[in-house]
Amino acid sequence: MQEKRYFTLEEANECIPQLVDEISQLRAIRNLLAGLHAEITPALEVVSSNGGSKHTLALLKATASFREVLEQIEQRGCHLKGLDPGLVDFPHLRDGREVYLCWRMGEKQIRYWHEIEDGFEGRQPL
Numbered sequence: 001m002q003e004k005r006y007f008t009l010e011e012a013n014e015c016i017p018q019l020v021d022e023i024s025q026l027r028a029i030r031n032l033l034a035g036l037h038a039e040i041t042p043a044l045e046v047v048s049s050n051g052g053s054k055h056t057l058a059l060l061k062a063t064a065s066f067r068e069v070l071e072q073i074e075q076r077g078c079h080l081k082g083l084d085p086g087l088v089d090f091p092h093l094r095d096g097r098e099v100y101l102c103w104r105m106g107e108k109q110i111r112y113w114h115e116i117e118d119g120f121e122g123r124q125p126l
Contacts, residue, residue: 004078004091009126012090012101013109015078022069023086023105029066030083036062087120101126 007015036059073080073088079100081087086105091098094113102112102123112123 006093006098007077007090009092009101009110012092012103015076015088015090016103016109019073019078019086019103020086020105022073023080023083026066026083029062029069032062033059033066036045046076065069081120089114 040056040059048117054122060065070080077091079089081089081090083120085090088103089100090100090103090110092113093099099113099115102114103118104120111126114122
């Protein structure tokens with residue numbers, strides 16, 4: 001288990017360009033998975049075991065890619081809270097206590113923070 005990371009505001013803001021790319025990738029993979037699921041489900045209902053298909057292989061690859069991107073985000077110490085609208089929390093020490101810096105896709109920089117238990121609804125300006 002990796003040691004808990006606390007971000008400065010500057011460090012968290014430096015993550016934003018990569019997070020924009022990663023969240024965009026995750027959304028694209030999610031859409032691919034949804035399409036593959038729609039194609040595979042009828043076939044699986046007809047044939048319980050078809051020995052594998054190109055759709056099954058694509059589903060496995062897309063799932064692995066999705067997991068890989070999630071792990072990249074997590075290994076940096078960021079907390080992805082949702083793909084829509086693309087929320088990320090960054091552990092941060094404020095006045096000696098742990099809080100989250102809060103960023104949402106579309107924001108150019110982090111402008112909010114919130115108590116850990118408050119979540120997005122408790123966002124306060126920095």
